[in-house]
Amino acid sequence: MVHPKLSVRGATSPASPIRRLMPHADFARSRGVHVHHLNIGQPDLPTVSTMRAAYQRFAEPVVAYSPSQGFAEYREALAGYYNGLGAAAGGPAINADQILVTTGGSEALLFAIATACDPGDSILVVEPYYTNYRGFAHMLGVEVVPVTSFASEGFSIPAERVRAAIRARTRALVVPTPGNPTGAVLTHEALAALGAVCREHGLFFIVDEVYREFVYPEDGDLPEVAPSVLGLPDLTQHAIVIDSVSKRYSACGARVGCLVTRNAYFYAACLRFAQARLSPPTVDQHAAMAALETPAAEMRGMIDEYRRRRDLLVDGLRAIPGVSCPTPRGAFYLVADLPVDDAEAFCTFLLREFSLEGETVMMAPAEGFYATPGKGRNQVRIAYVLGRERLARCLTILRAGLAAYAARPRSAARSI
Ligand SMILES: Cc1ncc(COP(=O)(O)O)c(C=O)c1O
Structure with missing residues (x-):
């Protein structure tokens, strides 16, 4: 039997950095931890x-x-x-x-x-x-x-x-x-x-x-x-x-x-x-x-909700020591700098090793959003497609996660 061969194009097509950590999220769920998804731009608001x-x-x-x-x-x-x-x-x-x-x-x-x-x-x-x-x-x-x-x-x-x-x-x-x-x-x-x-x-x-x-x-x-x-x-x-x-x-x-x-x-x-x-x-x-016939008030309600979420998220992120982000002016994403060397290792840690009262957050490491090697290593992309109460909870989890990551034993750091 001769095995058919994949095209180079097929074999080398880039994996989505947004979904790459999914196996770790599955692992979190398998250990009974609830994962808040801040990594995917799937709006939670009802379809018009x-x-x-x-x-x-x-x-x-x-x-x-x-x-x-x-x-x-x-x-x-x-x-x-x-x-x-x-x-x-x-x-x-x-x-x-x-x-x-x-x-x-x-x-x-x-x-x-x-x-x-x-x-x-x-x-x-x-x-x-x-x-x-x-x-x-x-x-x-x-x-x-x-x-x-x-x-x-x-x-x-x-x-x-x-x-x-x-x-x-x-x-x-x-x-x-x-x-x-x-x-x-x-x-x-x-x-x-x-x-x-x-x-x-x-x-x-x-x-x-x-x-x-x-x-x-x-x-x-x-x-x-x-x-x-x-x-x-x-x-x-x-x-x-x-x-x-x-x-x-x-x-x-x-x-x-x-x-x-x-x-x-x-x-x-x-x-x-x-x-x-x-x-x-x-x-x-x-x-x-x-x-196209959606009432203007319904559209306005949706846009205003994203704006309130953005405000909550930006204020909350900036209140965490070492975290910074520019204020996004549109859409429902932001890129934040975290006080870590390797955001992918940190996001993996959140899913595999950390939980706050049985909950954790999943974010998209931003390195995959850059073509220039090494860029975005300390950044994550966050999509604010969760309600404000859940977003506030995510901020609490992130703050605790960063503290736990900074305090983790060296051997754990190597195993990530
Ligand atoms: C910037 C941008 N362009 C295009 C798309 C494609 O969206 P769709 O194929 O669902 O219309 C997306 C989806 O996330 C996006 O963020």
Whole structure:
């Protein structure tokens, strides 16, 4: 018998740093410890009422394919959403034929990178980055070139640093705003500065706006909704928006997203990829279309809740000796510096060796969110997708865990 061989691409595809510690969490559970998950961006808030009602209403006798680009009515409604947001205020209005409905924002990212790059090309990503950018690039034989952002600079992205990282085969800059994992929000001016670099060097500017509504302005220093790259009139050929209903409507399992671009050639190429996978989800598109009618007060309630959680978490973290973090301005994540040399060893310790009254916390070590070796070693990403009472409990557990880790016997330290 001759064993079939995995592709190098398959065998070397990077494991998700968010899920890598799962076996340790299973171990914690097996020793009877309750694990609070701060490591995964699965919102706990109820899916918006409009979507839940639409799922109940669905009564077609056949769950059929939809058009590869998504239902026309849904794309029309989405165009109304983008134009109503003012996202397209700076440029020509968005129309339905510039919107491609995808299976989550994830597929939109895959199509966008595949359309921008050939194998051997590279994309620029700002580290710490959303790790699936690297996963998709790897799948496509595309190299990820990191541009480092720093907590001390509020994880801002200086255009000059981006320019300096461009190489001969760089084809696109991929940026989330609001950011995962940093919570940083790009102002209109910051977007324009990055856009200018993309124009100058002929790069696609792939802007991941899936957290657009989750913004926390102070005294009007940011708009209520994160500025969109669609509002930059001179980027019509460069700008690609990645979007999703997952976070906005607390509906990660719906698997509906979209890609928006005014570049007709880019759109046509993405559509050919979309035709190969036939169709985005049918029932979920009905629900996603209903989501656009969600009452403003319901959306506001969700955003305000995340803001209260952020405040509780940031204040609580900063009150723990040696812990620091910039205030995230959007999304529901933050990156915190911990007083440890190796955050992965500490997170493992919390799961395997520690508990406070039968409870512990699971966080994502941030090293896996960086491409530069050694970066983020003392950092963790925390997602604030738990209620405030539980978050407060997590802070107590973290404080006790850090104290226990600092006081642990040397032999235990070696065995971690
Ligand atoms: C920044 C960012 N982009 C895209 C996605 C993809 O989400 P989905 O495929 O559920 O739309 C996520 C999910 O966590 C994300 O955080």
